[in-house]
Each structure stands twice: as structure tokens, then as C-alpha cells.
Amino acid sequence: MSLGEFEIISRYFGSRPAREDVRVGIGDDAAVLDSRVDKKLVLAMDTIVEGVHFLAGTAASDIGYRALAVNLSDLAAMGAIPSWMSLSLSLPHGDASWLQGFASGLFELADRFDVQLIGGDTVRGPLVVTIQVGGWIEAESWLTRSGAKIGDGVFVSGTLGEAAAGLALLRDRVASGSDAEYLRSRFLRPEPRVSFGRSLRSFASAAMDVSDGLLTDLGKLCSASGCGASIDIDSLPDSPPMRALFDEEQRLQFSLAGGDDYELLFTASTDQVREVMAADRSGVGITQIGVIDEQKGVRCVRKGVPHFFKDTGYDHFMSAKA
Amino acid sequence: MSLGEFEIISRYFGSRPAREDVRVGIGDDAAVLDSRVDKKLVLAMDTIVEGVHFLAGTAASDIGYRALAVNLSDLAAMGAIPSWMSLSLSLPHGDASWLQGFASGLFELADRFDVQLIGGDTVRGPLVVTIQVGGWIEAESWLTRSGAKIGDGVFVSGTLGEAAAGLALLRDRVASGSDAEYLRSRFLRPEPRVSFGRSLRSFASAAMDVSDGLLTDLGKLCSASGCGASIDIDSLPDSPPMRALFDEEQRLQFSLAGGDDYELLFTASTDQVREVMAADRSGVGITQIGVIDEQKGVRCVRKGVPHFFKDTGYDHFMSAKA
Known part of the structure; x- marks a missing residue:
């Protein structure tokens, strides 16, 4: 079963629980979010490619889970609180059962961390998934790779x-x-x-x-x-x-x-x-x-x-x- | 000439002009940015795929330009001021002249709009480029698709x-x-x-x-x-x-x-x-x-x-x- 882009978005990625700080979510040219006066913005982006980051034939639900997990891990490494994500999905076919599985794995993890999907892009192409995850951290308290000291x-x-x-x-x-x-x-x-x-x-x-x-x-x-x-x-x-x-x-x-x-x-x-x-x-x-x-x-x-x-x-x- | 991921990032996407509101840029697990108290955050993400959004054989500089242009256009449609971008580049080879061209087209446009590259991912795979662009807009003044009125x-x-x-x-x-x-x-x-x-x-x-x-x-x-x-x-x-x-x-x-x-x-x-x-x-x-x-x-x-x-x-x- 092959679906169109609009149907894919509305059926699998639309009507999800909404966070209060998301003012414009999926369905417009861009998303609009409240900014946090007391916090800094933290952004990470990771891509996974079939045959490179996961084996061909991996269950769609595991791919959906993984695409978000690797991004949340980057926010974890900064000490940040994840809040939203954008999803780019390049797919060979608009296959309904694959999309159903992908969305279930993705949102299983997203819901655990109160991460809302706010937008992205769905295109025809080889199987490549990019997620950009965003969140917040208290001023001057983020962790970096560059702070290690001799003797630590x-x-x-x-x-x-x-x-x-x-x-x-x-x-x-x-x-x-x-x-x-x-x-x-x-x-x-x-x-x-x-x-x-x-x-x-x-x-x-x-x-x-x-x-x-x-x-x-x-x-x-x-x-x-x-x-x-x-x-x-x-x-x-x-x-x-x-x-x-x-x-x-x-x-x-x-x-x-x-x-x-x-x-x-x-x-x-x-x-x-x-x-x-x-x-x-x-x-x-x-x-x-x-x-x-x-x-x-x-x-x-x-x-x-x-x-x-x-x-x-x-x-x-x-x-x-x- | 085939380059490694770290070399690609440092040679073509590293040392660029820095915006003051970017506190942590390329090279860590995630980027950290100042938030704008008086403004809302605007985020858009678009993907372009070879053979779908541009012809095979398109000059790398045009691909780099296009990947950002389609994203800036989404921010334009919201009335927002673009400020930064994350880049996911899935590439078959780490080809030096291709990367040189891609970066030149990308940054030609980025520099015109004072958009800083703050991070992303570079992976081996089919040629797929995803950019997530972010920016700011004055509270309650963003444009959406949903405001048209009879008689307009x-x-x-x-x-x-x-x-x-x-x-x-x-x-x-x-x-x-x-x-x-x-x-x-x-x-x-x-x-x-x-x-x-x-x-x-x-x-x-x-x-x-x-x-x-x-x-x-x-x-x-x-x-x-x-x-x-x-x-x-x-x-x-x-x-x-x-x-x-x-x-x-x-x-x-x-x-x-x-x-x-x-x-x-x-x-x-x-x-x-x-x-x-x-x-x-x-x-x-x-x-x-x-x-x-x-x-x-x-x-x-x-x-x-x-x-x-x-x-x-x-x-x-x-x-x-x-």
C-alpha cells in the first residue's frame, strides 16, 4: 500500500499529544515555540542510514526508536532536558505497515521523554532518517567535551x-x-x-x-x-x-x-x-x-x-x- | 581523494564566522545557543535527494545553495529572522572537490543571511542533504497558513x-x-x-x-x-x-x-x-x-x-x- 506525503504525515505523525510551549507544530512552513528566558537552547542532529547504522531488514519500530535515541543521547551528554524533535524521513515507498512500525518505535521513546514532533520533511528516496532534537539547559551548566583536567x-x-x-x-x-x-x-x-x-x-x-x-x-x-x-x-x-x-x-x-x-x-x-x-x-x-x-x-x-x-x-x- | 569524517568537518565546515549568541557550536555532542527573551523560536527542516529534488550531476555548489535556500524560504514564509542551521550530509564518498563546491554554495547563502552552521552529522550513504534552520520572530507576529479570510x-x-x-x-x-x-x-x-x-x-x-x-x-x-x-x-x-x-x-x-x-x-x-x-x-x-x-x-x-x-x-x- 503506497501512501502520499500528506496522508503519511496526517495518519502517522499528526495528531499527537501537544506540549504547551509549542505554538505552531506540524503542518505549517515552520514550527514556532516559546523560548525559555531562564535557559539556553540545546540542539543536536543525527542521521541513520540503512546498511550503515542499522542492518537492512531491521524492524521499522527499531529504526524509529534508534533515530530518536541517538539524538536524545547527544542531549544527555550536554546535561539538557529534551523537548521537541524535527524528523526528516527519506523513504523508498510510502508503505503503511512500515510507517506504522516506525512511528510506534519513535513515539514510544518520544512519549517517555515528553518530546513532541514539531515538523520535518517526508521525501521519496533511499532509506535515510535524520532527527534534530532540541531542548533546554540552565545557563552556564552545560557539559562539553573540553573541560577535562589533568588528574581527573x-x-x-x-x-x-x-x-x-x-x-x-x-x-x-x-x-x-x-x-x-x-x-x-x-x-x-x-x-x-x-x-x-x-x-x-x-x-x-x-x-x-x-x-x-x-x-x-x-x-x-x-x-x-x-x-x-x-x-x-x-x-x-x-x-x-x-x-x-x-x-x-x-x-x-x-x-x-x-x-x-x-x-x-x-x-x-x-x-x-x-x-x-x-x-x-x-x-x-x-x-x-x-x-x-x-x-x-x-x-x-x-x-x-x-x-x-x-x-x-x-x-x-x-x-x-x- | 577520500576524506574521513573528522577531516571533512574541520576542513570544510569548521572555522567559520561565529555569531555571539552561539555558545557551543560545531564539535561537541550538541550546540548551545542563547535564547531570545523577547522572541519566539522558529524551526524548519527540509531534505533534498539526488534524482528527486535535483538532477544527478548538478554542481555541488548548487546543491549546497539549494539545501539552505529551501529552508530559508520556510522561515521567510513565517516572517522570521534566520539565525543558525544544522546540516546532515549523507554522502557516498568523502570527495574533496565535491565538498569544496558544496560548502562554497552553502556558505555563500548562509553568509548573506548571517546564518551560522552550529552542528549536524556527516555519514556515508546515498546523497541526501537535510538542513534544519532556526531563527526568531517577535511574539504573536508570525504568519501561518491558517489565517486567510473570505474576501481576502x-x-x-x-x-x-x-x-x-x-x-x-x-x-x-x-x-x-x-x-x-x-x-x-x-x-x-x-x-x-x-x-x-x-x-x-x-x-x-x-x-x-x-x-x-x-x-x-x-x-x-x-x-x-x-x-x-x-x-x-x-x-x-x-x-x-x-x-x-x-x-x-x-x-x-x-x-x-x-x-x-x-x-x-x-x-x-x-x-x-x-x-x-x-x-x-x-x-x-x-x-x-x-x-x-x-x-x-x-x-x-x-x-x-x-x-x-x-x-x-x-x-x-x-x-x-x-
């Missing part, structure tokens, strides 16, 4: 590498059981750490989300902060499901170079470690994995000796991924 | 159909000379009517931009306003370049159903016609082409009698275009 500890929320392990399982389609199921869901349904990001504002010196892999992303944080970091591989968060299904070298590969976890990577003064750990009431889990130092770049130590790791990350233009 | 005049800026005529010439590649050149440029380099849109705030009852064709777009405006319209075909703005190269029926087709002009379509009380015409100091040209009435839908009159026109517009999911 390096921390991550949750576990690392599980999404990459899940993607490997989705590709091979061999493993069954709850561990495999859990890892696949870590790739398909990443949890944006929005409330944890909010709590970081009071003590983190720098923050970003882990989307391209720990070493790549920590390298960016260090570069932005004008410092380096040393990572203790033995302190990386343990993942029982990964341990059940992959050997140590595979796990290390996933944890250091696998992307898509959307956990928060942050730095904080080691004096504040206790405060950092107390923030763990969110239940998200916090692990110190290293320290910020003067020497440029990111170095790994394993069982007390330097460990050299070849694959330092993912660049869309350098390699094919999914 | 229907007006357009500039001429209609020239972009569609230019696209036809680009496809056929036969005509040479200044008329053909002018028409092609009307398709390749549409002028967003930003300052004219600002002037409309004081007297227009409804406004939108003409992107999908006059009859389609006026139909949307009427539908949003709960009214209909009657168009006098003989009063459509005259285009000497179109007259030089196309017969009357072709011109009518272009003017009524051709998209991509990005002129402003608006309604205003006929008492204010003189005021409307006075606004023409912008040099953009204003023509009354019809009136708003009670009867639902858009009707055409030609030489005093009803004229039935089959092709009522363009829907990305119903037909292929360029």
Missing part, C-alpha cells in the same frame, strides 16, 4: 561493548537464549542516559556519549580538552552476557572499539569520586576506567603493562560497518 | 513557473541564450524571500512558500484556513523569458503546477491592497492572482470562464520529478 578520573556509565556484541549476534544469527537476546537489545534499543546526564552537571568536568567506540570517543574528548588519558583495561565494566558468549579478546575489541553503546563517558575530579558514585542511585552503574594526564592521546594499560590496540574506531567514510 | 485577495511575490521551466531546460539541454540561462538559474538558485516575508507580518492574513506548485500549495493554505480560492489565470504574473521559450499551455502548466519557485503566496484584506503594493519597494514584485471565497478547493477562471486543470501538483510518493 575517567568514568563511564553502564557497560561498554554490549551493543557491538549485539550487532555481531544480529549479523550471525546463531546464538539464542537470554544473554544473546539482551545483547541484541543493547544494539537495537539503546537507552539514552538523559536523567543521568542531568545529574552529571553538578560534578563532571567533561562529558560525551560513546557512539563510535571508547578509544575514538575518549580521543575526541582529550583532543577537545587539550590533554590525554590512560585507560586501565582490567577495570572496564564487566558484562556477564558478553562473558557468556565471547572470548576475552573479542570482548576487548567490542569494549574498546565497538560503537553504539550510547553510554556516557565523563571526567571528574578524583576528590569527587565518592560524589560520582553516589550519583549511581540512578541504577545506571558507574565505573572509573582511567585517568586524564598530560601525554597526548589515549593509552591502554593491561595487567600493569602498556597494551597496544590497533583498531581505534569507526569512521563512516573509512569503513563499512553494519 | 490572493497574492504572490515575483513570478511563478520559471523554476519549472528552468528544470525542463536543464533536462533537455537544448536552449541557449540569456532567457534560458535566467530560467535555469531560477531553478538552481532560488532566492529565499526573507526580507519580503518580514514585511508581510504587518498586513498578510496567511502566508506560505510555493514549493510544490501554486494549485497544490494554495490548496493547502485554503485547507488550513477552512476556505477556498478562485484564481484568475489571466492575472498570473507575466514572465518574458518563459514567453520567449514556451507556448501558452506549457507556461500555464509551469505556473500552476510547477514547483520550486520559492516565491511567497499570501492573502491580505483587499482594503489593504494599496499597502500590499507599497510593500513592493523590496523590488520583488507583487501580483494579485485571485480571491479567497467560501467554496472549498481551488478553482481557476480563464478569460471569464471556469478552467479545469488536471495536474494539481506534486507529491514525492506519487510521481518522480527531476
Whole structure:
């Protein structure tokens, strides 16, 4: 069943719950929103492409969920409160069941975070989804990548590498059981750490989300902060499901170079470690994995000796991924 | 020459002139901007796809220009002041000369309107460009599609159909000379009517931009306003370049159903016609082409009698275009 653009918008993306601060929403040339006098505007935009960011044949609901999750994760990394989104959907066909699924995954997540769809564009083309998410943050309290200081500890929320392990399982389609199921869901349904990001504002010196892999992303944080970091591989968060299904070298590969976890990577003064750990009431889990130092770049130590790791990350233009 | 994502961003999209209200720009997880206490936030997002919105082989500089122009046009239709943009670029290759061209067209237009690039995403994929443009408008003074009233005049800026005529010439590649050149440029380099849109705030009852064709777009405006319209075909703005190269029926087709002009379509009380015409100091040209009435839908009159026109517009999911 092929639908027209106007029908797609009204049937799947129109009549949704409305926020009070949205003065003009979907259906006009542009959206109009109240601004927040006491806050700064925070904006992020991420694109996902079939065959690059998700496997061909991925359920439409997972694509809808993912397109928003990766954007909310960017707002989480700034410590911001998400409020609205614009959606650009380039689609080969106006297929009703696909659109139904996409909208269900998208709005499942949007409704949890009170994010309203305010507009966008629906065009015929290859399957490419772009979302621009916007929100607000208290003046001067946003987190950036550039605030890390020599001597700060390096921390991550949750576990690392599980999404990459899940993607490997989705590709091979061999493993069954709850561990495999859990890892696949870590790739398909990443949890944006929005409330944890909010709590970081009071003590983190720098923050970003882990989307391209720990070493790549920590390298960016260090570069932005004008410092380096040393990572203790033995302190990386343990993942029982990964341990059940992959050997140590595979796990290390996933944890250091696998992307898509959307956990928060942050730095904080080691004096504040206790405060950092107390923030763990969110239940998200916090692990110190290293320290910020003067020497440029990111170095790994394993069982007390330097460990050299070849694959330092993912660049869309350098390699094919999914 | 193939470039990585980080190199693409730093080389072509990084170090640009900075606006004072941009607190965090390109290079972090999200951008942070000052909000404007006295104004409302206006946001629009448009996507262009190779082979759908522009011909394969279009110069990269024209693609960069167009991607922003269609978005600025949406802000113009609201009466807003553009201020920043986010760019999502899905590209098959990180080709240096293509990127150079794209950036030159994009920033040529951006600089004219003091629009700063604040972030976005660069991914490997089919050629799809999405821009989200943001800006500000004085409280309660924005223009929408829904304010047209029975008895209002229907007006357009500039001429209609020239972009569609230019696209036809680009496809056929036969005509040479200044008329053909002018028409092609009307398709390749549409002028967003930003300052004219600002002037409309004081007297227009409804406004939108003409992107999908006059009859389609006026139909949307009427539908949003709960009214209909009657168009006098003989009063459509005259285009000497179109007259030089196309017969009357072709011109009518272009003017009524051709998209991509990005002129402003608006309604205003006929008492204010003189005021409307006075606004023409912008040099953009204003023509009354019809009136708003009670009867639902858009009707055409030609030489005093009803004229039935089959092709009522363009829907990305119903037909292929360029």
C-alpha cells in the first residue's frame, strides 16, 4: 500500500499529544515555540542510514526508536532536558505497515521523554532518517567535551561493548537464549542516559556519549580538552552476557572499539569520586576506567603493562560497518 | 581523494564566522545557543535527494545553495529572522572537490543571511542533504497558513513557473541564450524571500512558500484556513523569458503546477491592497492572482470562464520529478 506525503504525515505523525510551549507544530512552513528566558537552547542532529547504522531488514519500530535515541543521547551528554524533535524521513515507498512500525518505535521513546514532533520533511528516496532534537539547559551548566583536567578520573556509565556484541549476534544469527537476546537489545534499543546526564552537571568536568567506540570517543574528548588519558583495561565494566558468549579478546575489541553503546563517558575530579558514585542511585552503574594526564592521546594499560590496540574506531567514510 | 569524517568537518565546515549568541557550536555532542527573551523560536527542516529534488550531476555548489535556500524560504514564509542551521550530509564518498563546491554554495547563502552552521552529522550513504534552520520572530507576529479570510485577495511575490521551466531546460539541454540561462538559474538558485516575508507580518492574513506548485500549495493554505480560492489565470504574473521559450499551455502548466519557485503566496484584506503594493519597494514584485471565497478547493477562471486543470501538483510518493 503506497501512501502520499500528506496522508503519511496526517495518519502517522499528526495528531499527537501537544506540549504547551509549542505554538505552531506540524503542518505549517515552520514550527514556532516559546523560548525559555531562564535557559539556553540545546540542539543536536543525527542521521541513520540503512546498511550503515542499522542492518537492512531491521524492524521499522527499531529504526524509529534508534533515530530518536541517538539524538536524545547527544542531549544527555550536554546535561539538557529534551523537548521537541524535527524528523526528516527519506523513504523508498510510502508503505503503511512500515510507517506504522516506525512511528510506534519513535513515539514510544518520544512519549517517555515528553518530546513532541514539531515538523520535518517526508521525501521519496533511499532509506535515510535524520532527527534534530532540541531542548533546554540552565545557563552556564552545560557539559562539553573540553573541560577535562589533568588528574581527573575517567568514568563511564553502564557497560561498554554490549551493543557491538549485539550487532555481531544480529549479523550471525546463531546464538539464542537470554544473554544473546539482551545483547541484541543493547544494539537495537539503546537507552539514552538523559536523567543521568542531568545529574552529571553538578560534578563532571567533561562529558560525551560513546557512539563510535571508547578509544575514538575518549580521543575526541582529550583532543577537545587539550590533554590525554590512560585507560586501565582490567577495570572496564564487566558484562556477564558478553562473558557468556565471547572470548576475552573479542570482548576487548567490542569494549574498546565497538560503537553504539550510547553510554556516557565523563571526567571528574578524583576528590569527587565518592560524589560520582553516589550519583549511581540512578541504577545506571558507574565505573572509573582511567585517568586524564598530560601525554597526548589515549593509552591502554593491561595487567600493569602498556597494551597496544590497533583498531581505534569507526569512521563512516573509512569503513563499512553494519 | 577520500576524506574521513573528522577531516571533512574541520576542513570544510569548521572555522567559520561565529555569531555571539552561539555558545557551543560545531564539535561537541550538541550546540548551545542563547535564547531570545523577547522572541519566539522558529524551526524548519527540509531534505533534498539526488534524482528527486535535483538532477544527478548538478554542481555541488548548487546543491549546497539549494539545501539552505529551501529552508530559508520556510522561515521567510513565517516572517522570521534566520539565525543558525544544522546540516546532515549523507554522502557516498568523502570527495574533496565535491565538498569544496558544496560548502562554497552553502556558505555563500548562509553568509548573506548571517546564518551560522552550529552542528549536524556527516555519514556515508546515498546523497541526501537535510538542513534544519532556526531563527526568531517577535511574539504573536508570525504568519501561518491558517489565517486567510473570505474576501481576502490572493497574492504572490515575483513570478511563478520559471523554476519549472528552468528544470525542463536543464533536462533537455537544448536552449541557449540569456532567457534560458535566467530560467535555469531560477531553478538552481532560488532566492529565499526573507526580507519580503518580514514585511508581510504587518498586513498578510496567511502566508506560505510555493514549493510544490501554486494549485497544490494554495490548496493547502485554503485547507488550513477552512476556505477556498478562485484564481484568475489571466492575472498570473507575466514572465518574458518563459514567453520567449514556451507556448501558452506549457507556461500555464509551469505556473500552476510547477514547483520550486520559492516565491511567497499570501492573502491580505483587499482594503489593504494599496499597502500590499507599497510593500513592493523590496523590488520583488507583487501580483494579485485571485480571491479567497467560501467554496472549498481551488478553482481557476480563464478569460471569464471556469478552467479545469488536471495536474494539481506534486507529491514525492506519487510521481518522480527531476
